[in-house]
Amino acid sequence: xxxxxxxxxxxxxxxxxxxxxxxxxxxxxxxxxxxxxxxxxxxxxxxxxxxxxxxxxxxxxxxxxxxxxxxxxxxxxxxxxxxxxxxxxxxxxxxxxxxxxxxxxxxxxxxxxxxxxxxxxxxxxxxxxxxxxxxxxxxxxxxxxxxxxxxxxxxxxxxxxxxxxxxxxxxxxxxxxxxxxxxxxxxxxxxxxxxxxxxxxxxxxxxxxxxxxxxxxxxxxxxxxxxxxxxxxxxxxxxxxxxxxxxxxxxxxxxxxxxxxxxxxxxxxxxxxxxxxxxxxxxxxxxxxxxxxxxxxxxxxxxxxxxxxxxxxxxxxxxxxxxxxxxxxxxxxxxxxxxxxxxxxxxxxxxxxxxxxxxxxxxxxxxx
Numbered sequence: 001x002x003x004x005x006x007x008x009x010x011x012x013x014x015x016x017x018x019x020x021x022x023x024x025x026x027x028x029x030x031x032x033x034x035x036x037x038x039x040x041x042x043x044x045x046x047x048x049x050x051x052x053x054x055x056x057x058x059x060x061x062x063x064x065x066x067x068x069x070x071x072x073x074x075x076x077x078x079x080x081x082x083x084x085x086x087x088x089x090x091x092x093x094x095x096x097x098x099x100x101x102x103x104x105x106x107x108x109x110x111x112x113x114x115x116x117x118x119x120x121x122x123x124x125x126x127x128x129x130x131x132x133x134x135x136x137x138x139x140x141x142x143x144x145x146x147x148x149x150x151x152x153x154x155x156x157x158x159x160x161x162x163x164x165x166x167x168x169x170x171x172x173x174x175x176x177x178x179x180x181x182x183x184x185x186x187x188x189x190x191x192x193x194x195x196x197x198x199x200x201x202x203x204x205x206x207x208x209x210x211x212x213x214x215x216x217x218x219x220x221x222x223x224x225x226x227x228x229x230x231x232x233x234x235x236x237x238x239x240x241x242x243x244x245x246x247x248x249x250x251x252x253x254x255x256x257x258x259x260x261x262x263x264x265x266x267x268x269x270x271x272x273x274x275x276x277x278x279x280x281x282x283x284x285x286x287x288x289x290x291x292x293x294x295x296x297x298x299x300x301x302x303x304x305x306x307x308x309x310x311x312x313x314x315x316x317x318x319x320x321x322x323x324x325x326x327x328x329x330x331x332x333x334x335x336x337x338x339x340x341x342x343x344x345x346x347x348x349x350x351x352x353x354x355x356x357x358x359x360x361x362x363x364x365x366x367x368x
Contacts, residue, residue: 079115233327294318
């Protein structure tokens with residue numbers, strides 16, 4: 001039989017890893033970014049796509065998901081945004097997905113075939129949670145089964161409830177003939193880490209769920225920076241505008257007597273302080289303690305003395321029109337976002353991920 005040139009016909013298998021979660025704000029972006037950076041450093045050719053994105057911003061005149069913009073930049077991907085994220089939804093996502101349910105999966109599969117050319121692995125970003133899109137047959141398990149990718153589940157390990165949540169997700173994933181590759185337990189509070197590692201991880205693994213890592217709670221990644229707070233609260237940054245990328249570890253609310261507030265202020269480092277803009281005496285005193293930024297409520301401009309002291313200390317002052325209580329509630333709802341220019345957070349992820357996650361096993365176990 002004559003040679004058919006089979007050596008030229010070898011099909012290189014590309015692995016697909018679908019990063020999703022049962023929780024909103026569980027750190028899927030951190031995991032997708034951290035895994036991609038580790039694989040890049042090891043010499044793998046890494047692609048990325050997000051089958052269904054959330055219209056959180058806009059680029060090139062169209063709505064776009066912020067994760068897609070980040071990953072396209074970090075990985076220097078050649079594909080257009082339309083290919084990397086073929087479907088974009090917003091708060092009316094059910095209506096949008098129902099309208100395209102007959103062709104949505106084909107659109108996603110076509111993009112995936114384009115994205116994976118020339119790569120060893122494609123990291124696939126999931127929408128807000130695993131079940132989103134279920135009404136249109138476009139949930140994470142259904143998409144991963146169609147693409148032949150395995151699912152890497154990211155779960156908040158903030159209480160014992162996550163164990164049952166993972167096992168329920170496992171059943172859902174298997175119901176659609178998709179593969180749950182394993183889980184990463186994220187945002188684990190310091191006081192729970194030993195319990196999670198010694199008690200909960202073995203419990204999951206006894207039930208057939210591989211745990212690739214336990215990542216601790218990291219305020220610098222989770223908490224918003226000064227710029228993000230100002231944008232979310234429509235505030236005005238009055239001083240130290242060169243410090244807008246700074247992040248905090250704790251929040252101190254100055255809705256108390258001067259002496260009590262100062263006692264707490266002296267004990268707390270790397271803090272965000274929220275208090276009324278009319279309390280000049282307290283503002284000046286707090287500025288003498290280690291402070292990342294101050295949010296001044298009530299729309300009251302601080303005195304020139306306060307402005308000068310804040311500039312001297314390098315502490316941004318964010319002036320907002322809300323009262324103190326409303327401001328506190330709003331800040332608690334803001335989650336820090338990693339953006340392409342955010343070298344500080346990207347560097348933190350690059351250092352944190354390989355320290356706590358067995359990323360090599362994730363790659364070797366992935367389907368392709």
